[in-house]
Amino acid sequence: MSSASTPENAPTRPLRRPRTLKNRSYAVARWLHVYSSMVSLLIVLFFAATGVLLNHPEWTFGSAETRSTLRGTLPADWQAGNAVDWLKVVSALQKSGLKGTAGDFRADAGGDTLSFRAPGYSADVTIDPAKGSYAASVDSQGWVAALGDLHRGRDSGKAWSAALDLAGYFLVLLSLTGLAMLLYLKKLRLSGLLTLAGGAAVVGLLMNLALK
Template sequence: MNTERKPNNRGNLQNKSKEKSKLRRITATSSRWLHIYLSMISFAVLLFFAVTGLTLNHPDWFADQQSTNEIKGNLNVNWVNNIDTSKISKLEIVEHLRNKEKIKGALSEFRITEYECSVSFKGPGYSADAYISREDGVYSITEIKSGFVAVLNDLHKGRDSGKNWAVLIDISAIMMTLVSLSGLILILFIKKKRTNGLLIAVVGAILCYIIYKLFVP
């Protein structure tokens, strides 16, 4: 008499079904949690980039906010008239302009020619260019302040805003990508809305492409 038991195929199928159902439940729960909390964390960032996207597209709305200041002065001639240009006191010159003339922004360029030194400072919505005579230390500065909205626009683009702000932009981009992907995963678990939701997403992508092909030079 053969007492060997046959494999319980029904039991194996049930176990696989339970494991699959559990994985789906964990995926749905994790995606929902990620979507909700990342959406709340990135709300301010998303709002900032949305609003500044509009202001970037219409710079003429805020053109009258720009102001230009002309500043003149003189500094220690010994800092600039050394024949050996490697011994020109760059640090002292920059600190003098910052402390006395209240120049802002990060130092972007320091050029030395036979007759003058030119120093440029850049920041979000801000620029200052100083020209210093190597003969007598007399300088002139053109300072341009473009206004609060221009500051926001430059922060949006990451222009002249430093490495730390660039890191924040990268983190924001990653967060918004995760929000989008988690939302897409969630729609896959909603049977009644899954087809329509994916269809609308595809239609939106196609419309963007059509607008690009037809209207972008």
């Protein structure tokens, strides 16, 4: 017998059975659920914590609202003829210390106005057309209010709005893949679905009470 031949009593590897469609789909659902849950972990923590803060506006944690007035003079070229060059006005005001997204532009004989908005922050600006001077009433509500506005997506800009959409997609994916995994578990399927139905009934009842 050749030394390269296999001994008769040598163990043989069992043939791997091809994975069924059920097994493959379960593996995909589990993979998506695991990694979407890792991505969504901080998202869930953020919205859970800020949701509690929104539900208790009396909790300030030392973050107090402050109001102040900022005064100054715009650059000489803040007007283009008889029209207001809003880009230059906004740039000058941001350099003076105002922040957020500018909007609500209005120009008339009684005075030119605009506003700046950011989470937990607002500034209303009035410009004297004759002198080119401005007065900004600034309201800073603190970091608790800022977190609340971020939770609601208020005055937070396009980038944060896109982040909120992405967070929503991840949470939907997390929920659907979790439900898909449950459907594959025979021992837990019925109890899990009954728990889901009970939770949905409780949430629906609470929503109905809140809307009355």
